[in-house]
Amino acid sequence: MSNIIYKDESYSIVGILFEVYNNLGSGFSEIVYKDAIEYELNTLNIPFKREKEFVVNYKNIILPHKFYADFVVYDKIILEVKSVENLHDKHTAQCINYLRVSKYKLAILANFHRDLLDHKRIVL
DSSP states (O other), X not given: OTTOTTHHHHHHHHHHHHHHHHHHOSOXXXXXXXXXXXXXXXXXXXXXXXXXXXXXXXXXEEEEEEEEEEEEETXXXXXXXXXXXXXXXXHHHXXXXXXXXXTOSEEEEEEEOSSOEEEEEEEO
């Protein structure tokens, strides 16, 4: 367990996710949870960027399509927020794509489900 990448940073992010869920519960749209997460990150003075833009390089050109990660926390962890019935492979694939274009190593995918908070770490 000591080899977990960004262990302390991940712990603080997951703590924020639970703080938001414990206060808001379920049923809100993603944007509400993102606003609450932003509030908590600011309150705790944790560095982050919201809606961070990433470009895709292909054969020495930049493609017109860009990716926008919900949050980049500590300038090295992508936090992707969902509010859906179930997480699907496409959500994991989205995080993997963000990791590839950003060259980061860790994404946290969080889902504020109607009955629970679900989250998982995605490492490249």
